[in-house]
Amino acid sequence: MDVIQIEGGRPISGEVSVYGAKNSALKLMAATVMTCGKTTLTNVPDISDVHIMGKVLKRLGAQITVAGKHELIIDTTQVDKWRTPYELVVQMRASTAVLGPLLARFGKAVVAMPGGCNIGARKIDMHILGLEALGVEFDVSHGNIHASAPHGIKGASVTLEFASVGATENLMMASVHAKGTTIIDNAAREPEIVDLANMLNEMGAHIRGAGTPLIEIEGVDELHPVEHRVVGDRVEAATFLAIGGLTGGPVRVSGFEPVHLGMVLKKFEAMGITIDRGDHEVVASRTRPLQPVDIQTLPFPGFPTDVQAQAMCVLALANGNCVITENVFENRFIFASELSRMGADITIEGHHAIVHGVKCLSGAQVKAPDLRGGAALAMAGLVADGTTTISAIHHIDRGYEGFVDKLVSLGADARRCSLEIEE
Numbered sequence: 001m002d003v004i005q006i007e008g009g010r011p012i013s014g015e016v017s018v019y020g021a022k023n024s025a026l027k028l029m030a031a032t033v034m035t036c037g038k039t040t041l042t043n044v045p046d047i048s049d050v051h052i053m054g055k056v057l058k059r060l061g062a063q064i065t066v067a068g069k070h071e072l073i074i075d076t077t078q079v080d081k082w083r084t085p086y087e088l089v090v091q092m093r094a095s096t097a098v099l100g101p102l103l104a105r106f107g108k109a110v111v112a113m114p115g116g117c118n119i120g121a122r123k124i125d126m127h128i129l130g131l132e133a134l135g136v137e138f139d140v141s142h143g144n145i146h147a148s149a150p151h152g153i154k155g156a157s158v159t160l161e162f163a164s165v166g167a168t169e170n171l172m173m174a175s176v177h178a179k180g181t182t183i184i185d186n187a188a189r190e191p192e193i194v195d196l197a198n199m200l201n202e203m204g205a206h207i208r209g210a211g212t213p214l215i216e217i218e219g220v221d222e223l224h225p226v227e228h229r230v231v232g233d234r235v236e237a238a239t240f241l242a243i244g245g246l247t248g249g250p251v252r253v254s255g256f257e258p259v260h261l262g263m264v265l266k267k268f269e270a271m272g273i274t275i276d277r278g279d280h281e282v283v284a285s286r287t288r289p290l291q292p293v294d295i296q297t298l299p300f301p302g303f304p305t306d307v308q309a310q311a312m313c314v315l316a317l318a319n320g321n322c323v324i325t326e327n328v329f330e331n332r333f334i335f336a337s338e339l340s341r342m343g344a345d346i347t348i349e350g351h352h353a354i355v356h357g358v359k360c361l362s363g364a365q366v367k368a369p370d371l372r373g374g375a376a377l378a379m380a381g382l383v384a385d386g387t388t389t390i391s392a393i394h395h396i397d398r399g400y401e402g403f404v405d406k407l408v409s410l411g412a413d414a415r416r417c418s419l420e421i422e423e
Contacts, residue, residue, distance in 0.1 A: 322357075
């Protein structure tokens with residue numbers, strides 16, 4: 001069993017660079033299916049979810065060349081399948097990302113229900129309702145989504161009940177080849193949405209309004225391959241900035257756009273963390289006691305659910321009490337019970353977590369409940385007394401490249417090792 005072991009109390013400072021965003025790279029990889037030829041993606045993170053998406057595309061008929069550690073050349077000329085392999089797509093939440101591209105190219109698709117972290121229900125109602133408005137017919141059975149557009153995809157006006165990132169992306173990709181114009185109202189506004197729209201427009205699509213609540217897509221007949229750089233990972237950046245604030249730092253994080261973390265940086269400053277913004281970097285440090293701050297997760301530009309666990313870890317050592325409200329994924333607070341094993345004082349009431357600040361944390365054996373929760377447990381281990389051993393670290397591998405190496409580069413006493421399981 002692979003684990004991460006961290007000896008707490010070491011001074012943490014230095015610089016780390018983040019690569020492309022997981023939540024963008026996976027969708028960009030899926031979007032290459034919409035054209036024939038070789039598309040080059042640069043700044044692609046070397047993480048397990050990217051490896052899985054690569055295997056999915058290969059099973060569809062694509063050929064993938066790793067041109068460099070962070071560069072992929074995806075040749076979709078021979079893609080001739082529209083059924084995705086169950087054993088692969090159930091391993092990640094982004095499994096539904098291929099639905100829109102397959103519909104755009106073939107007018108049909110068979111996709112397994114989403115997998116990934118156990119952080120909430122994998123509801124795809126908005127995907128289905130939105131695509132039905134475009135003329136797509138569905139049959140959901142035996143864990144698979146069967147989609148087809150027997151009369152072609154036709155432009156329509158769709159209003160999303162919630163600003164869902166996945167639904168926005170699928171609707172945007174499916175409607176690129178639609179007859180007529182499609183309007184997505186109450187669309188998600190995340191930077192990863194903008195990144196996808198930018199690449200599709202580079203490929204020949206006509207998309208306007210990405211990054212706003214109203215996106216308009218005028219259908220086109222075909223797309224062409226391009227070379228595109230994946231936007232920097234704001235969530236990984238936020239994780240290391242939180243580490244800088246928790247430990248005192250300073251920690252400099254580069255390779256992303258600070259504007260993509262507007263609300264996060266504002267909340268960090270309210271916690272007593274000093275934030276120095278640069279063009280493509282931020283430095284986080286702290287010399288004052290941590291202060292309690294109420295947080296509620298919301299779609300962009302609100303506080304992201306993917307940074308909630310990291311924020312909870314910081315606030316667990318704040319000088320007072322605060323409330324964290326989770327509005328996106330109902331199971332995100334599974335992390336709180338693991339953090340409590342290390343001495344945190346957290347009370348869960350529905351989708352609210354009341355965090356009572358404590359003086360210190362203690363090293364313990366804990367289990368990563370999900371991707372971001374696993375990283376946050378490593379954060380806690382950096383300041384805890386004694387040794388922290390984190391298991392189920394495959395979750396962390398899904399979204400952080402070289403996570404332990406980066407911690408070590410900042411001065412942490414951290415290592416990845418294998419433990420024998422007693423029978």
